[in-house]
Every structure is written in structure tokens, then in C-alpha cells.
Amino acid sequence: MANLKVRVAGVEFRNPVIAASGTFGFGREFSEFYPLSALGGVSCKGITLRERPGNPPPRIAETPGGMLNSVGLQNPGVDHFIEEDLPWLKRQGTAVIANIAGSTPEDYCRVAEKLSDTAVDMVELNISCPNVKQGGMQFGTTCAGVETVTAAVRRHCSKPLMVKLSPNVSDIGEIAAAAESAGADALSLINTLTGMRIDIRTRRPVLRNNTGGLSGPAVFPVAVRMVWQAYRRVKIPIVGMGGVSGWRDAAELMLAGAAAVQIGTVLFSDPYAPVKIADGLNQYLDENKIKNVSELTGKVQAW
């Protein structure tokens, strides 16, 4: 039995498999399938200062090898999260990551401040949501934007701070370095790639929001490449995600540089995927006589 424990920015995860924000709600619905303690952690649905209604439907569409979504950060607001969702989630025996979003740096800071006094284990700064007009990705696509928000939140956040990066940039290494220099304790990447499809019969975009975020196996090679590029630029740990569908993908992303992985879209076809991925990794490590899963991180032998 290999050691699946990993530490990211001082937070211990019992295994490197974390449910990705937006696909897992606050955990209740998936706890019907298995105890959440089977997971390394849960990254909660993105939380904002005030409740957000989300975007009008249709919000999702399947595409080859993946899907588009434009949920638009629908959430009950940080106070509701702290009072109603967090206490339950903290009792489940898994690490809790609060994913936070906002329209202005001040919004992010106030949410981070409120969470600093709670039992959340880590804050994930979402500066990469492609589906809201303000507050999402505009902070995440320039180095100046990343630095401004990260540095501001850093001053108001006593929790380990992980910055979730957008892949919709030309140089992910520079963006990663900007987040690190502004005080991030860890990085998570990739969020979704902005995409669009049009119904040629109605000539309408298939999403009511016109554009949405692409996720699923289709984006996995992009995730591997970006995790690898970011890993070579920063010293802080990276949590990799983007189209991970099985334990082989998880191992691959770790070899590219990830200290842990987040699992999202595959949950929709197989809600048990995170458990299978943790089991598969364990078996792979045993077969290859690797004692600690963390030994995989960054061990790609690049040409």
C-alpha cells in the first residue's frame, strides 16, 4: 500500500484526488455515492460576496470529447456558505477548499476575509471564470491583473491561498510567475478554455450566454502542457486539472508537475471516478514500487 498523502501549501490531503469546483456543488449530492473522506479534498462551487443568480439556460452543451458550460457562478453567497454548507462539509473528513470569485478586488478581499475566520483548509482564488462579464477572467489573463488581485487577497487571507489560472493566455509561465510573486501559496490550472458552438439550423449559439468554458478529455493535452510550463517557472506547488478521466491521466498530470489533481467533468459520466482514480494510482504505485505518490510530481523526462 503506497502512501497517497500529499501536502500542498501546508495542507494535507489524504490522497491527491480533489473534486473540482463547479462540478461537485458543496458535496452533499455526491456523498450519496461514497463518503467524501474517500477524496483528498473538495473544491467548493465558486462563492461570491453576495448570492448570484447565474446565467439563463441553456447553460451546457456536449461537444466532441467534452462539453461547454456557462453556469455563471450561481451560488448562495459567502454568508450562506459559511452558515449552511461549510459546517456539514467539514464533518465529512476531507480537506475543504473554498473557491472564491468576485467582480472587483475588494469583493474578493471581503470574501477571503470572511473565510479566514472559518474552518476552510484553503482558499482557491478563481480569476479564470470565462462565464461572467466582470470578475472572472479579466483578472486572470494579464500579469498585472493576476498580481493586483492576488496581492490584495493575500493581505486579507490568513488561509493558504491557491490561485486558479485561466488557460486563455498566451504565456502561462508568465502568469504563473506573476501569481507566485504576488504571494500565492499554490496554483491550480487549468480552468476551462473559452469556446462556442452554433446550431446551424437556428443560427443560434447553443448556449444562451453565446460562449462558455470547454472542459473534458478534449482539453487534457492543453492541461498537461500548461502544468508542465508552469511547473518549470514556479517553486510553489501546482494542482493540475483539465480533462482528467482516469488514473493514467492523473499520473500523467503529476509527472508534468502537479502535486495533486482535480477531477471535474468525468464526474458527469462516472460519479465514482475520483474513487477509481485514487485506487488506480495506488495500484500503479505498488506495481512500480513507488512508495509515495508525491514522487511522481514533475518527474517527466522531457526531450
Add this chain to the structure above:
Amino acid sequence: MKQYDTRRCAIRRKRRLTGDVFDFTVDAGDLAGISRAGQFAQIYVPGKTLRRPISICEADPENRALRFVIQVRGEGTAVLAGLEEGDSFDLLAPLGTGFEPGDTSRRALFVGGGIGVPPLLGAAKPFGGNAVLAAGFRSGDAVILKEDFEAAGCEVRIATDDGSFGRRGLVTELLGATEFDVIFACGPRPMLRAVSRLADERGVPCQVSLEERMACGVGACLGCAVRLRGAAGEFYGRVCRDGPVFDSRSVVWENGTERRAASWQT
């Protein structure tokens, strides 16, 4: 027992109902005992990112069976429709609210459009002769489940778009002066909206089953939003968890932007 779970279910019986509609009965084990008509299953399609939400037509706990009627609407449903007896469905079920029959001595009106008819069957059966089904189809070729409703004792009235079977026109034109105490409806959104208006006019309760593209199916991802009216104003609810069966008065039937919600890649 879990409220819902995944289960590999062998196909016990498959029948072709029309050119593109197939009737499946599957061995669902203990899932059959906790399922009811109007709830749905998310059925896994090999190679596809999303499962396909399919309404439960009937649950038969005695025979540990669930019945699904599937229309080919795209690549995913074509794969499912191509499975044969002995193959199996990977189900995630039962999901959502389902119809609440309530007092079955009431006179119940069931209104269905096309592939919206199947989930009404399991709900109509307990009403027997107290149920009237008003069903609309594209044409006579597309009529499904007529004999099933009749065998349950229900009165069946049919309308078709082209008049090739029953009355030419809309299902709502089949009602005349018929009186009823409760309505159950499933079908295209414009039809549901008309039925909802009718329920308001007659002052009777009305349960409608809605459709939306879905991802998780269990209420976590918020992909299948529907505009609802609540005590604190309008909000986006989840078709998969808060529905798919809703009180018609809680649904916001938006103007102007009627659209084919589920016509993409299903």
C-alpha cells in the same frame, strides 16, 4: 439504501414502437422499488461526456424492472436505441421528483406531446378510468403507447399535426367541455405553457415535467437551470433535482424566446 446510485442493468425486453422510438424494459434490481414515473435515469453512453436523461415510463418493483421509452434524437440516443436484449444500460437512478398522483379518485387529465407521453403512463395507471389522456403526435406513424393507456382503463384522445390520426391540431383542442380536477403534463415547452394556462383558467392543480440539457443529474453542477418563482422572488432552480416535475405555477414561462432546449447533440 441510497436514494440513487449507478447500476448496470440488463435489457430484458426491447420493442420498436415507431421508426425512431424504442421501448426497453431493464432489470433494475432494488432501484425499481424506489423509482416512480416522472423520475428519470441518467443513462451512460460509451464514449460520450454526458449521460442522457431518460424518463422512467413505469417502475415495476415486483419484477424489479424499469421501463424506458427512448427516441433517437442524436448520436447518444442512437447508441442507446441500438442496444439489444442481453446488452445492458449503465443507469444512474432514480433521479428527480416524479409525479405525485395524490388522490386517484379524482378526475385526472394527462396531457402529453410526442416523447413526453411515456412518463405519464406510470402516473396514469393508478387513476384507471378516472384518467383521460390527451396526446399529440407529429403524425399517425408517431403514435405511441395508446394501447397501454387503454389497457389501464384510461380514455385516450389523440391529435396529430397532419391529421393522419385522430384530430388535426393541438392537444388542447381535444378537451372540449371535459371536466377534471388535476392535470399532469409532459411535452414540448409551448404545449406545457398552454396547459399551464388552462390549469390556471380552470383553477386546478397542474404538474408539468420539464426537459433541459443536463450534466451531473443529481443537483450539484447547476447545468440544467429553469426559471422558477419562489416566495422570495424568481430564481434558477435545477430541473434534475427540484424537478423534472414541477407545480406549473412555480415555473416562469418566459415570453418570446421559446427554444428547443434539448435539440443539441442528444
